[in-house]
Amino acid sequence: MAENSIVHAPYNFVPFSNKVLIRYASPDELPRHDCLTSELKSGEIHVTMTADTPVFISDGNKEDPHFFRTPNGTYALPGSTVRGMVRENMQILGFGCIHPTDDFEDFQIYFREMAAARESTGVKLKEYYHNALGVKPLKSASGKTYSIPQNVHAGYLRKDGADYYIQPVQGTYLRISRKHPELIAMGIGDAQKIPVAYVKAGDRIDHIRKSEAPVSGMEQGMLLVTGRPVGGKPNHLYVFPMPDEEALPVSISAQDVLSYKEDWENRRNALGAYYDVNFWALPNEGEEKPVFYIEYEGHTYFGMSLFLRIGHRYALSEGLPKRHKDALETEGGLDYPHAMLGFAAPDRSYRSRVSFGDFTAIGPVNSEKTWRAVLGQPKPSYYPGYVKDGKNYSDEDFRLRGYKQYWLKDVGEIPEGKEKVMSTLRPLPKGTRFHGVIRFKNLHEDELGLLLWCLRLDDGCYQSIGMGKPFGFGRMKLHIDSLMETDVQSLYSVDGLCGAPGDDRTELVDHYIEAYDRFAAENLNIKKPKKCPSVRSRDEVLDFIYLHRIIQSAEKVDYMTLDEYKNVRVSLPSIQDFRQDAEEEESAEKSSGNDASSSMDDLLAQLAAKYKRH
Numbered sequence: 001m002a003e004n005s006i007v008h009a010p011y012n013f014v015p016f017s018n019k020v021l022i023r024y025a026s027p028d029e030l031p032r033h034d035c036l037t038s039e040l041k042s043g044e045i046h047v048t049m050t051a052d053t054p055v056f057i058s059d060g061n062k063e064d065p066h067f068f069r070t071p072n073g074t075y076a077l078p079g080s081t082v083r084g085m086v087r088e089n090m091q092i093l094g095f096g097c098i099h100p101t102d103d104f105e106d107f108q109i110y111f112r113e114m115a116a117a118r119e120s121t122g123v124k125l126k127e128y129y130h131n132a133l134g135v136k137p138l139k140s141a142s143g144k145t146y147s148i149p150q151n152v153h154a155g156y157l158r159k160d161g162a163d164y165y166i167q168p169v170q171g172t173y174l175r176i177s178r179k180h181p182e183l184i185a186m187g188i189g190d191a192q193k194i195p196v197a198y199v200k201a202g203d204r205i206d207h208i209r210k211s212e213a214p215v216s217g218m219e220q221g222m223l224l225v226t227g228r229p230v231g232g233k234p235n236h237l238y239v240f241p242m243p244d245e246e247a248l249p250v251s252i253s254a255q256d257v258l259s260y261k262e263d264w265e266n267r268r269n270a271l272g273a274y275y276d277v278n279f280w281a282l283p284n285e286g287e288e289k290p291v292f293y294i295e296y297e298g299h300t301y302f303g304m305s306l307f308l309r310i311g312h313r314y315a316l317s318e319g320l321p322k323r324h325k326d327a328l329e330t331e332g333g334l335d336y337p338h339a340m341l342g343f344a345a346p347d348r349s350y351r352s353r354v355s356f357g358d359f360t361a362i363g364p365v366n367s368e369k370t371w372r373a374v375l376g377q378p379k380p381s382y383y384p385g386y387v388k389d390g391k392n393y394s395d396e397d398f399r400l401r402g403y404k405q406y407w408l409k410d411v412g413e414i415p416e417g418k419e420k421v422m423s424t425l426r427p428l429p430k431g432t433r434f435h436g437v438i439r440f441k442n443l444h445e446d447e448l449g450l451l452l453w454c455l456r457l458d459d460g461c462y463q464s465i466g467m468g469k470p471f472g473f474g475r476m477k478l479h480i481d482s483l484m485e486t487d488v489q490s491l492y493s494v495d496g497l498c499g500a501p502g503d504d505r506t507e508l509v510d511h512y513i514e515a516y517d518r519f520a521a522e523n524l525n526i527k528k529p530k531k532c533p534s535v536r537s538r539d540e541v542l543d544f545i546y547l548h549r550i551i552q553s554a555e556k557v558d559y560m561t562l563d564e565y566k567n568v569r570v571s572l573p574s575i576q577d578f579r580q581d582a583e584e585e586e587s588a589e590k591s592s593g594n595d596a597s598s599s600m601d602d603l604l605a606q607l608a609a610k611y612k613r614h
Contacts, residue, residue, distance in 0.1 A: 007384050007572040010409070010470035010557050013401035014092055014544045014575065016321050019524050021095035022333035023447070030339060031442035033351055036488045040442040043485040043502060047455060049077065049359055049434045049463070053411050053475040054368050054427035057081055057466045066426050067367060070358055075365055077434050077465065079356035085465055086356070087341055089454035092403055092544050093535075094336035095524065097327045100317040102343070107255070108299070108311030109381050109393050110263035128394050132296045132310055151296070152306060155250065156222075156243045156288040164257055164282065166250040166293050166302060167243040173292070173306075174198075174239040176205040176223075183237070186210055191275040193290055194223040198239055205239055224290045226279075226304045238306065240290040250293065252300045257282070259311050260302070266379050269421045280304060312393030316380065319387065319400035340447055353443060354451060359436030361428065371425040373471060374417035384571045401572070402540075405547050406464055407557040411472035415559070425468050435481075449516030452509050456480050461548040470559070475551075482506045543575035550582070 024030055036042050057077055058065040070076045090096065091103070100106035113125040129135075134150035154173035155166040176183060186209070188194065197215035199207040207218070214220055222240045264280050271277045283289045293302035294310070301310040317325075327333075334343075342352035383392040391398040440451060455478055457463070466474040484502040520526075521533035535541055 008557065008560060009385055009572060010559060011404050011406045012547065012557075012572065012575050012578075013386075013403060014405055014547065015402040015540050016098065016324065016400065017092075017095050017538070017540045018321050018323050019095050019538075020097045020323050020327045021335060021520055021524055022097075022327070022331060023336050023339050024334040026332060027334060027348055027350060030334070030350055031353065033353075033441075036486065037442055038488040040444060041448045041485060042441045042443070042488070043439070043483065043505075045438040045440070045452070045455065045483055046481040047359070047436055047438060048362075048479045048481055049436075049465075050477045050479070051428060051430050051432045051434075051475070052462060052477050053430055053472050054468075055432065055466050055474045055476065056425045056427035056468055065424055067428055070360060075361035075428060075432075077359040077436070079358050079436070081465060082359060082436065082438075083341070083354075083356040085463060086354075086451070086454045087337055088403070089457075089544075090337045090341070090450060093454055093541065094450050095520065095535075096335040096337045098320055098324045099328065099338075100320075104316065105258070105262055106315050106317045107259040107262045108315050109383070110259060110301075110309040110311050111381060112305075112307060112309045114307060125392055125394060128313070129310065132301075133294060133307065135307075149294075149307060151294050152292050152308065153294070154238070154240050154290065154292055156240070157283055157291045157302060158249075158288045159283050159285050161285075164252045166252065166291060166300070167245065167288075168247045168250065170241045170244045172203075172241075174200055174203055174205055174221075174241070175236045176208065176239055177236055180205065180208070182208050188223075188225050188237075190225060191279040192225050194225065196221055196223045196239060208239070222290045224304060243288075250295065250300060252302070255315070256300050256311075259315075263309060263381075266381060269374070272421055312383075314393055314396070314398065316393070316400065319393070319398050321399070336447065336450055340443070340451065353441045355439045357437045357439075359434035362433040362435055365428055365432050367426045368429045371414060371427070371468070372422045373414045373425060373468060374421055375423045375467060375470075387571075390571050401574070405544070406469040407547065408462055408464070408475050408549075408551045409472045409554050409557060410551065412554050414471050423467075425473070427466075427468070427473055445512055446516040446519035449512035449514070450520075452480065452483070453513045453516060456509070456513075457548055458545050461545060463548070472554070480506070480509055483509055539576060542579065546579050546582075547575055550578075 031037060031040060055077075057068040059068045067075050068078055091098075098104070111125060111129070113129040133152055135147050136150050137145050137147055139145055153168060155168040157164060157166050178184075186194075194210055195212040196208055197211040197218035197220055198205050198209075199218055208223070209215070209218075211218075211220075220242050224238050224240060261282065264277075264282075267280075268277050271280060289304070291302040291304055292306055292308050293300060294308070295301075296310065297313065299311055301308060303309050339350075340353055342350050380386045384390070386401055387393065388399045388401055438451075438455070440448065443451070457478070463476045463478050464474050465476055468474060482504055483506045485505045486502055517534050517536070518532075520535045524535065526533045526535060526537065536545075
């Protein structure tokens with residue numbers, strides 16, 4: 001492996017802007033839904049999307065997924081999928097405010113860092129992890145050194161209504177070797193809890209058997225079996241004594257429950273390759289599960305491993321730019337995404353002024369060949385990719401990189417994976433066209449302009465949609481066929497009642513997009529000498545357009561190998577790094593071309609002079 005291992009991935013991040021564009025100072029300023037206003041824009045946008053690479057939108061069947069179809073059996077891109085694409089673009093191009101729980105789940109990223117390579121990005125976390133668990137080296141009777149987390153306790157995780165708590169065990173957990181003959185005779189497998197009766201000798205088990213009922217001369221407990229022997233070497237299992245019902249239960253906050261759930265969800269594919277993932281799920285009412293736990297820095301961490309996964313010091317929202325935090329804490333206004341596409345808050349809600357119909361396939365279409373791929377999502381737990389400047393979520397000044405977006409690339413060979421976690425894709429082929437209608441109501445010119453820009457983007461740009469984007473699927477070319485505006489006055493005429501009033505305003509698409517650009521640049525105080533102010537001069541917009549325009553070579557933006565993951569020293573380069581490299585290469589090529597041209601001119605001049613002398 002290279003001395004300095006650099007992170008590379010099929011995705012990158014459009015940076016969060018340090019500016020937030022508040023379109024309405026208060027929800028009271030929002031246009032009403034119960035009438036059409038002649039001063040505002042209402043109508044339809046007719047759109048065609050053409051697949052530039054195979055595209056796949058699942059019908060939701062997890063066992064045998066096929067391409068999504070409408071009720072009449074026509075292949076289609078669901079309106080909800082198109083809406084999601086537009087909203088993500090609008091969040092970036094409209095300088096939206098990032099709302100935890102609304103735009104993303106705000107939780108602590110869990111990790112386990114036992115042995116980080118020297119000088120790697122994990123060294124600081126290893127120290128934090130060992131301090132939290134109180135990991136201390138000890139020596140066995142035979143003189144072998146082993147580590148025990150001194151701060152870890154054992155208990156039973158229970159549910160009470162909507163809340164969870166841990167009831168400590170009587171005493172502490174007990175170790176038992178997998179090589180214990182009575183354990184071998186029990187024929188244990190993996191990922192299970194087994195009621196047992198046992199006789200202990202110190203902190204070890206002398207005798208053990210399966211038993212749900214009390215056995216004379218033996219204690220009752222629960223054998224916890226998780227994981228597999230690492231490297232084929234036998235390891236220890238653990239017996240939990242019965243719960244101590246007299247002890248105070250250990251409460252678990254809703255935030256810690258959410259963090260555990262998110263960690264479990266993010267690890268489903270990895271666990272599912274070997275085990276029943278539901279074994280690690282939170283218990284239902286009336287159930288209990290043996291867990292290890294610690295209380296550290298105001299949190300309760302729990303899991304089914306002695307060296308359990310714990311949370312980073314800070315939740316994800318702590319990594320947002322200060323401008324977004326200030327907007328959430330002190331301002332009550334609304335940004336473009338929430339004002340145009342609606343929101344639901346505990347005290348108030350507002351319906352979207354834009355609706356998206358399904359985009360149906362044009363003409364007869366046949367599914368492409370079937371592909372098999374591991375569709376694991378990029379995980380924020382990999383902080384060298386998600387956090388700026390080589391920091392992690394336990395650093396007080398960590399900052400999130402931004403909005404995750406996939407690079408454009410051609411579909412190539414898909415890496416093999418474990419069959420148990422692979423998914424089936426039955427994409428429609430390159431060249432498949434879809435047509436749909438987007439309806440809008442009571443939009444200001446700048447709002448309509450932003451909506452049109454989020455659809456069309458800039459010249460040479462593509463949209464990405466559907467599953468398999470890490471492997472190049474779903475690159476789409478979007479064309480606005482027509483912009484039809486409703487003539488509000490004609491709605492109340494005889495002609496209006498008899499037909500579908502509307503005027504073709506397709507020639508105004510650029511006008512509306514520029515109207516948004518001017519409005520946004522003015523309100524964001526964007527200045528550019530000698531040129532009209534434009535949001536296109538902002539780095540975050542330049543990065544977004546670059547990512548949606550440039551088709552990368554696969555080797556630059558593929559997933560890393562396991563060996564590369566182990567010893568990362570240089571974090572993920574930014575889109576701006578890619579842009580600057582491309583500009584330098586282009587500049588070098590031009591310079592080389594100029595030099596070659598000058599050399600040729602000199603040669604021709606010399607030849608001309610020679611022939612003139614003769």
